[in-house]
Amino acid sequence: MSRRYLPSWRIGAGTLVNQADGPAVPSEATLNLAARVTADPARSATLAARLYGPGRVTGLDVTQIIRTEPAAGATDFEPNYLCAVEFDAPELPWMFTPAAPNALGQLRPWLVLVVVRRSAATLDPSGRRPSPVLVTDPSAELPDLAQSWAWAHVQLTGAGAATDLLTTGPAARTLSRLLCPRRLDPDTAYVAALVPAFAQGAQSGLGLPVDGGDLRPAWLPTDQSVELPVYHSWEFATGPAGDFEELAARLRLHQPDAAALAGLPLSIPAQPGLPDGGTVRVPGALGTGGQAGSPVDADVADAIEAMLEADELPAYGRWHAGRPTAWLAGLVLEPAARAVAALGTRVVQERQEQLMAAAWAQVGPVQRANQLLRQAQLAREAGGALWRRHLVPLPDAALLAVAGPAATRLSGADRRTIAAHVAASRVPAALFTVAARRAARHPRTAALIIRANARDGSAGRPRPVGEPALRPPGMVSVDDLRGRDDLPPLCGLTPDWWAKLPPAQTPVLQAMRKALATHAAGAGPCAPRPPRPPLDVAGLAGAARTGLDPRTAVTAATLARLTLPAGWAPADPLEPVLAAPDFPTPMFRTVAELAPSLLLPGVNDLPRNSVSLVGTNPWFTHAFLVGLNHEMGRELLWRGYPTDQRGTYFRRFWDRRGSVPPKTGADLDDITAIPEWTVGDPLGAAGAAGADSARLVLVIRGELLRRYPRTVIYAARAQWSGDAEPVPRLAAGAEERHPEFSGALPPDVAFLGFDLTVAAARGTDTDPGWYVVFAEPPTEPRYGLDVDAPAAPTGTWGDLSWAAVTVDASGHLRLGATDPVTVSPAVDPRGLHLTATTTSAQVAAIVEQRQYRVAIHARRLLPEPTP
Template sequence: MTRRFLPWWRTGAAALVTRADGPALPARAELPVEATVNALHTATVTARLYGPGEVIGLDPRQVIRTDPVEHTTDFEPNLFPLIEFDAPELPWAFTPATADAADQLRPWLVLVVVPRAAARGPAHDGRPLPVLALDDARSQLPDLAQSWAWAHLQVTGTEATPTILTGPDPARTLSRLLCPRRLAGDTAYVAAVVPAFAQGVAAGLGQPVDAGELRPAWGPTTTAVELPVLFSWEFATGPVGDFEELAARLRPHPLAADDLAGLPVTVTDQPAGVPDAGTIHVPGALGTGDDLPPDVEPEVLESLASLLEIPGPVAIPADLPLPLPAYGRWHAGQRVAPTPTGTKWFDQLTLHPAARAVAALGTRAVQERQEQLMASAWAQVGEVARLNRLLRHGQLAREATRVLHRRVVPLNGSSRDAAEALVLAGPARHRLLGIDGVRTVAEHIATSRVPEALFTAAARRVLRVRGPLGRRAGVSATDLVLRADERDGRPGAALVGQPPRLPPGTITIEPLGSEDELPRLCGLGPGWWLERPGPRATLGPVAELSAWFAPCDGPGPPPALLPDEQVWAVRDGLDPERTVTTKVRSRVRVPSTWVPRDPLEPVLVAPEFPTPMYRWVRDHAPDLLLPGIGEIPVDSVSLVGTNPWFSAAFLAGLNHEMARELLWRGYPTDQRGTCFRRFWDRSVAVPPLTGADLDDIRPLPDWPLEEPLERAGLPPGPRPASELVLLLRGELPHRYPRATIYATKAVWTTTAAGERVHALPAAPVEEHAVFGGTLGADVTFRGFAISPNQARGDDVEPGYYIVLQEQPTEARFGLDGSAPTVPTGTWGDLSWETVTVSASGHVALGGTDPIVVPPGGNPRGLHFSTATTAAHIAGVVEQRPYRVAVHAAVLLPREDT
């Protein structure tokens, strides 16, 4: 939306006032009013409008914004304090005049800002308004003759101005008062809205109001003064310099590649007969982006390999108390000594003196904070102890039940063993799947020829071997199951014991000879026959009876239960390896990353510490974070690259030592956990990152063993191995923490001379930082997911620009703190050094422009003088968001020649 400024605005009857602003104004405006009665009689009366002397208060709801806000402690001294009102006509509503020929109109109230030390109040003392008292108004208050210049109206929109001002949307208009005072740095101030005319002062103080000529509230000779306050707030300024000035102070400072090569370390006079390695450079966490330590003599590596704690006990020299730790041995799964000439990450980490030094720095970090780390680790373990206790109990139950299972359900037994197993499993028959894997064992029994009652607890109790019936009959439930399963309807012995004794005279069916002599009965199926009757005379009735039945096409006899086959399903269903394991695992929830061979194996976990560990290096070894960090000049900007070799070695040492500490403290771990994965602070990323995107390394057990150290730990994804890092040393990031810092890809353009050069795109695609932080007290850094080579560009790719941009805010007004080194010849160069400042510290408007504007450089024809309007002045002093951009090639490390 378009923002425009107007010098003043009147509504209602005040808009009808025709007397121009100037000297000798009345205290109240008068308007002639003609009244016509019944179209016959006309009378003229004088209407007197309210003036400044009738105002004794201001609705605080009219105040919609102050800049700075109340209790601000770091307001930029070069800016103007301001207050905004909701009503667009409020500053001129009670001025008894209209604008003069120059379109200037004094407001009836003004904004004054005075040092806290020079003012008393505002305080309530029984008068209508709080009172602000000053001992010397001449040195503290602005010139009221120029009050018209510091009150204006703002409208937002592209429509015509009257349409906006009279429209239904009041949010698109406001009025504003400015105080053009030059503030001092680090000073407390009181800002107050006070009457601009003596009549308003008298009304606010409860004094008689002079109805005569309108007079200003103070003049050039006024000393002590008491002013009624309509609204007030307090604030303090910060150090001198706004965003534009602080950004203009920054100078490119490309660091020397040789200085970034690493911290020189002398390796001499080593114990245990280790040969001297001389002076080697240990690369830091930041550098050129591809920094690696120099090679060392093979005999040094061989000597170190002979002193490691791997593969086992070795003869320790007298001057070496313990074997040297083999960093990452458990994470890499290594049980043999590393190869001195190897290129694997484990070989490099364990044997190279520079890598060992960085890893040892990580172990020191754990040792210094072991108590805090262990307290956090135990706090994280939570229910793991209870979980492992339940899993161990499950292991005990499984092993004990497995012995009983093998005895009750033999793997290779006889048919009798199988039937006995089915009987013993009878109470669980409804929960066990049968041999087909679809129906339960109970359903198989119900459709077989074996009565289901034989598998009940009552049958087992009645037919138990040592029971009365079992001893007398000599049979068990197992016997009956076998006999019932073998019986197919053919003649045979009864199921239980001897044939029953029948009462005398009972007619029975006895064997009749061959089966061909006995007709089949329909419905019983093939193979089912009536048993032969003893007397031949019964054959006829039986034949007649069978004649009543249809041919025997019905289903056959019930199938056999086949205990020899069913027992395998029962054995699997009762196997404690499955039943106990399933029961226990249903009660626990283990980490998804924990996949042991034994499902009931106690869980081994590793705590996680999300703290970005660069902070520890910064506080304990700053020269290893950035070699030569103390040589970076103040107010400079540089670009470097991250060094994945350093972060991998440091985090590997951290995790190795933490695993040892966890094992020593009895923590449930297997020494292969990756407790530390974050070196840089990626919580500042825009947009925010989550999960593994916050990590700088993947879990150590996942590091490809064949990869070198600088590549092994890189997490998967599009992130470059070395990431671009911007270094800022100065006040800018501290004074403006919300400033936008981003990278954007440059474009090629051609100059008038035909030279192809880099240019900032018209619509830049912003690539924001993915990590950041501070290095010391005054060095701020931001990291981007761009490699240093991508940022530099080449003959084909244009590279990237780094942009520092002031956070867009609502309208702010003021002047630059200092004149620019290279003036542009526009109003943007207007500074406190180029304007006239009165004795009271306020801007004094002159008759000519304070700077020279070349033809065409000032299209609106603005003049910072008394011959202009408040709207023009507002346009001149408005402070627009500032942006500075520099190509990465100018900031990246340089090769010394």
């Protein structure tokens, strides 16, 4: 949202003050107010009212302070910026000023912000006075109060009339601000304080009698010492000279030496079994992009292969590939790649204790799972012996009787449980209960199942098999009535028929007659009951044998309790798991610590305050990660870790965790699982996670990112200009690419990688390419002047520097009689000027520091491609 400024603002009775600010202003304003009686409008009177002046103030409600610039305790404030304090109430700086703006719109505030060197001031917090007391030398530390009007203003944010925003608009869109016009020194401690601007305010704050008469300044530029009450204060320190704009302007474009980026020289002297290989280059992780090792002599490759066969050299990745000798010729036969892989082994050797501690911390769940798997193996073998001895020889019917308690968990051929099959058959389910087996034992129960299964169920529901149940004497059942030949079927009974029967002889029969009569009243026509099918005893017995087999039951129950690694499918499903610890740490830092010249060859030759573009080298990262994983597998095996050395424990080289948009999971990896690599693919392409081409990397050396770590850096798509000979331009709304990884090399080198190829960033005759943009971190409004005049002034107020203004003996900016620079109305139509006749609103607009950006086209930082 746009910001606007007003020189001052008054509310309430303060708007009625009509004496213009000047040299003879009384310390309190007198107003004549006209009053009328509501009951008699014809009667009126004039009342004299006196407004409170600065002599009535002894303190300030600090909750009105919403921001200070810099914040309290800051240690690296830019010395070319101005200190500021903001108030919630837009009228607060002029609330107790007993005057109105003069003809130029200037109005002195009743309090000012001063900044004094900590070594040149004393701040006494004594409680015997209404406020803490600041003692200092005005001639060396304080501004000239004659121009205090220039450093107080109102800020409005958003569209709309100023009066509407200040009276009825949201409070968040309005505030007032005091600036201190002092130019600060680098690396100096300061005290910032709000103090009264008038002598009457100073007397009140010090607990002294307040003089009447005209307003007088609280100090004069010629005073040698002054005591001032402090309404609020904080301390801070400045950093080295230079703000973001100045540091960004120091950056120089630098194209790294192509010979240095080619890599470090590696000498291969002749030795027993190895001929002289001369000198080869070992490319680094960053370089021209997509390099590979120097071509190896055929005799040297043959000698290395022979040494690999004799186990005289490590065959990096042999366990991952399942091959005992060379499997990726570009890795194990090239001396340059072997040197990079050896660096990975060195990382494991030097950090073995920390790595093993992290690996053992991850293996806890695996150990618990393996304990369960081993117990399951014991249960499977012991149960299998019992199963083969006692269950397999049983006849089918006897086996079904034994399996009765598990019938609801054992399935037949059609996936229905055995219990469901029994319920749908002519065999009573009661024969499969524990009680039935206890009563008849297995052989007898099996015989009953066979008999029940042989019955024809067409006559209705089968009768229970076995001895008839005992009944108390006189009890009549429905079966007794159904068996009488003189009675029709029960489903055909009617209430009329039952009425013709003689009275029942027993109460039980009476109750039964009544129940049957009621039932018959609602019964439908009689339908024959379909016969129930026989039970497939042989088929279900086979299913039961299979389901009770410990090799099936124990295995299924155990695996249901575990979540095993993806792809884990051993011949024995209860085989203990071989763990593969995962180390998600980006490993480029280890290279930066052990061999920074291999991370970026020629890094020490980068000039200070320079910016360069290079490319990533997948060849290096893949060779390094294979060596790292190879040695980690050997260390795990040596320490007794449950592993088969085929795990890919390290997959990440670059740190993509802060990428925009965020990346997760496999998108953070640089390689896929090494066993999945295609044998025969060149190193750098085999196992690449995502695109295998070199990515664009910005390298910065200097103070900019150290002083401004929140600098916004991104790549922006260029567009052709509309000139007769079009050139790349950076237009508003251009496509942006933010860094996908970043890192640093001590002490002052930083790099950021983008999802762009080196060729795409450079562009072609038909492709405008990409810009790299440095943008100042977004902040609240800040005010100040440039450190030095720019080499090529643009003719705008944004180029105004401290060298172009007048600074008095106390180090404060003093407005003169003429503009320090000339600004063309075509460039700035606002008509701003920086003289004694300006307003504080114009001063605020001039010294406001806009967000600064620098855009550099990639082709200016990249060497021309090799034909």
